[in-house]
Amino acid sequence: MQVNLGTNAKSIHAGGKSARSLDSGAAACDAKAARFRLQRTAQSILFRKDLAPLQQHRTCWCHRSMRGESATLYRAADGSNAYLSGLNTCGNGWTCPVCGAKIAEHRRRELSEGMAAWTNAENGTAYLITLTFPHAAGDDLAAMLERFAKARQSWKNSRTYKRILGPDGTAGAAGAVTAMEVTHGANGWHPHVHMLVFAGRGGLAEGEPAVNGDLSSPAIDELRGAWVKCLLKVGLAEQAQVSDVWAHSFNVRGGEKAAEYIAKYGRDSRWGASSELTRAASKVGAAGTVAGELHVTPFQLLEWAGNGDTRAGALFREYADAFHGKRLLTWSPGLRKRLKLSAEEAPDDAVADLDEDLPERERVGHIGVEDLQVIVSRGLLGELIRTFGPYGRANDQESLDDWMAWARTMPKLGRGSVIVPRTWDKNRRRDVAELAA
Numbered sequence: 307m308q309v310n311l312g313t314n315a316k317s318i319h320a321g322g323k324s325a326r327s328l329d330s331g332a333a334a335c336d337a338k339a340a341r342f343r344l345q346r347t348a349q350s351i352l353f354r355k356d357l358a359p360l361q362q363h364r365t366c367w368c369h370r371s372m373r374g375e376s377a378t379l380y381r382a383a384d385g386s387n388a389y390l391s392g393l394n395t396c397g398n399g400w401t402c403p404v405c406g407a408k409i410a411e412h413r414r415r416e417l418s419e420g421m422a423a424w425t426n427a428e429n430g431t432a433y434l435i436t437l438t439f440p441h442a443a444g445d446d447l448a449a450m451l452e453r454f455a456k457a458r459q460s461w462k463n464s465r466t467y468k469r470i471l472g473p474d475g476t477a478g479a480a481g482a483v484t485a486m487e488v489t490h491g492a493n494g495w496h497p498h499v500h501m502l503v504f505a506g507r508g509g510l511a512e513g514e515p516a517v518n519g520d521l522s523s524p525a526i527d528e529l530r531g532a533w534v535k536c537l538l539k540v541g542l543a544e545q546a547q548v549s550d551v552w553a554h555s556f557n558v559r560g561g562e563k564a565a566e567y568i569a570k571y572g573r574d575s576r577w578g579a580s581s582e583l584t585r586a587a588s589k590v591g592a593a594g595t596v597a598g599e600l601h602v603t604p605f606q607l608l609e610w611a612g613n614g615d616t617r618a619g620a621l622f623r624e625y626a627d628a629f630h631g632k633r634l635l636t637w638s639p640g641l642r643k644r645l646k647l648s649a650e651e652a653p654d655d656a657v658a659d660l661d662e663d664l665p666e667r668e669r670v671g672h673i674g675v676e677d678l679q680v681i682v683s684r685g686l687l688g689e690l691i692r693t694f695g696p697y698g699r700a701n702d703q704e705s706l707d708d709w710m711a712w713a714r715t716m717p718k719l720g721r722g723s724v725i726v727p728r729t730w731d732k733n734r735r736r737d738v739a740e741l742a743a
């Protein structure tokens with residue numbers, strides 16, 4: 307039986323499924339395969355010839371070794387997903403499109419649950435505050451991030467912030483979740499944070515939102531004023547820019563926009579060109595910034611790098627260094643409890659290691675260490691998903707073996723062949739056999 311090619315397999319396995327569900331499942335698997343392609347580009351960008359295998363960036367080893375002797379291929383019964391269980395992952399949401407999507411999806415669910423608990427039980431609302439600052443092409447990203455963090459810290463320590471958004475503040479806020487993001491455009495790096503502030507309904511005494519969704523009120527102006535002051539203090543803005551900064555470096559949106567932000571968090575649209583929110587914030591910038599300037603996410607840079615754009619590759623490396631060790635999301639103390647979530651947020655690498663949460667999971671079969679080497683050295687992880695997600699069947703080792711036989715006939719890619727370190731991480735991972743390059 308042949309399941310190598312989607313078109314062949316479709317006729318064999320379509321069975322009773324409607325063409326529509328098969329197509330949407332196939333589209334989801336295509337998107338996932340594209341993330342594996344981007345992951346491969348990230349691996350080749352982050353790989354450093356001068357470093358030993360174990361010193362390489364963790365993303366270089368993601369999905370390239372097993373926790374045990376074999377890995378199990380599972381698929382969703384509705385054809386929308388497939389994954390290999392038992393592989394080591396990097397858990398780096400900044401640099402790995404595969405782990406990034408999984409972590410973001412997990413966080414999105416938590417945020418949705420938290421939002422539901424807060425708005426249902428406490429008659430509360432959430433505000434979406436976006437903070438940024440003027441930036442120009444050529445600005446050093448790491449240096450910007452350091453100052454940006456200082457500005458945020460000093461803003462949170464300000465009397466204005468405490469009076470309005472603090473624990474006993476007028477907004478009735480239970481706390482905030484802060485998401486750090488960055489895009490790149492004609493004016494260089496554009497770091498920004500989105501803060502979801504869980505507060506009391508009408509806590510900022512705002513009126514109806516403007517056409518673009520922005521809220522305004524005296525309290526919002528006070529918070530904005532405090533933010534501008536902090537930017538001046540840390541040197542992220544100059545006095546001459548104040549009116550521009552006032553207009554563009556800070557905005558507040560209401561519950562609907564907050565819910566929209568959560569709904570999009572971790573969705574594929576975020577991996578492509580910038581989201582609506584980012585575009586809104588992209589109008590911020592140094593004098594001369596063109597409104598509507600194209601801003602792209604780091605994973606879009608990867609896409610370009612994969613197509614031979616070396617500058618995009620260099621930018622991605624700069625970004626990976628600058629965000630190393632930073633958190634994707636930060637919860638203010640005690641907030642998770644108020645939102646009825648587990649007290650501790652699971653670390654990113656633990657989330658990346660979780661089995662995928664499929665609606666109805668079917669076990670297709672298993673592969674061994676040598677099979678993984680064949681798959682990875684030929685760049686076929688995405689292809690495996692694209693084949694067995696939409697077109698696979700439960701308990702079908704035979705098809706998997708056939709597919710492996712086909713994979714062996716495919717050419718090895720010149721770069722990025724598998725070198726599995728003898729030990730990945732002494733604390734969590736089993737030793738794995740070393741494979742030839």
Ligand SMILES: [Zn+2]
Pocket residue numbers: 365368369395396397398402403404405406
């Ligand atoms: Zn990864």
